[in-house]
Amino acid sequence: MILPYIAVVFGLVLLVWSADRFVEGSAATARHFGMPPLLIGMVIVGFGTSAPEMVVSALASAQGNPGIALGNAYGSNITNIALILGITALISPIAVHSQVLRKELPILMLVTALAAWQLLDGAISRGDAIVLLSVFAGLMGWTIWQGLRKKGDALEHEMAQELEVHAMPIGRAMLWLFVGLALLILSSRILVWGAVEIALAFGVSDLIIGLTIVAVGTSLPELASSIIAARKREHDIALGNILGSNLFNTLAVVGIAGTIHPLAIEPEVLNRDMLVMAALTLALFFFSYGFRGPGRINRIEGALLLMSYAGYTAYLISTVF
DSSP, rough: HHHHHHHHHHEEEEEEEEHHHHHHHHHHHHHHHTTHHIIIIIHHHHHHHEEEEEEHHHOOOOOTTTHHHHHHHHHHIIIIIIIIHHHHHHSOOEOOOHHHHHHHHHHHHHHHHHHHHHGGEEEEHHHHHHHHHHHHHHHHHHHHHHHHHSSOOOOHHHHHHHHHHOOHHHHHHHHHHHHHHHHHHHHHHHHHHHHHHHHHHOOOHHHIIIIIIHHHHHHHHHHHHHEEEEEEEEHHHHHHHHHHHIIIIIIIHHHHHHHHSSOOOOOHHHIIIHHHHHHHHHHHHHHHHHHTTEEOOOHHHHHHHHHHHHHHHHHHHHHHH
8 A cells, every 4th residue: 555655755756856857958948949038938937837737637537537637737726826826925025027927817817717617517528628728729829929029028037037047058958858758747647646546545536636635746846936936036937937837727737638538527626626716816816916016915915825725725634534
């Protein structure tokens, strides 16, 4: 019985390490090919930090574990806002200067509303998944257009500085890109196997495992990058990591999983988890948008987010015992 625990711990450690290498390698490779820093920050880094959720949910769906697939995606969104931004704001209050991020905040709210509407019939069909992926493709097109035309945005300046710090030769960048991706897939398989075995052993639904252990594990790259960015006072990168990841999770991660295999939805996903995710997304909008100037997530709001995460997790655990 000890082997599944070893698999989960080893899988999580390898997942975080490989995701970090994948993000660094893909960002440096994109920079070598002349991609603008703003576009790297919005597309490449957003995709890279969400790659663990994408691979884990795709594998879980293919293996017939919809609870892990959906729990991982929605649980990661909850973790990103409540836990990661909560910790980040306590370390350094997050001031939002980027106009691009201010445009992404209402888009995230609309995307969350679309996801909630799709859950009303109790399933994510392939048609629903195709809609999500189509919206994702349109959003990526808009993001690329924004990245090419927006000059001098605060996020662009912060990203350019980070790319200079982590500059590497093209050969090493491509090596980390491919090695990181290969190990990402391997570690995801190990993690999913261990999580499913633990769920079966304790009679816990794979949804709960997906919302807790797997969601936190796959969100660790966002936690690390947001904390580092906050300590450097690169606040727009800290928030941009979370917004990009949540958009990827809601649209691409669920879309890919639903395309591989239609997902049956437990009632709790809509009545509990989606409700919490929507409430946190709404709170994030009001904290960050800045109706009369730059938005700001202060330490009090960060503490409230952390308390929300603690309460939600405690409730999940109480349903098991």
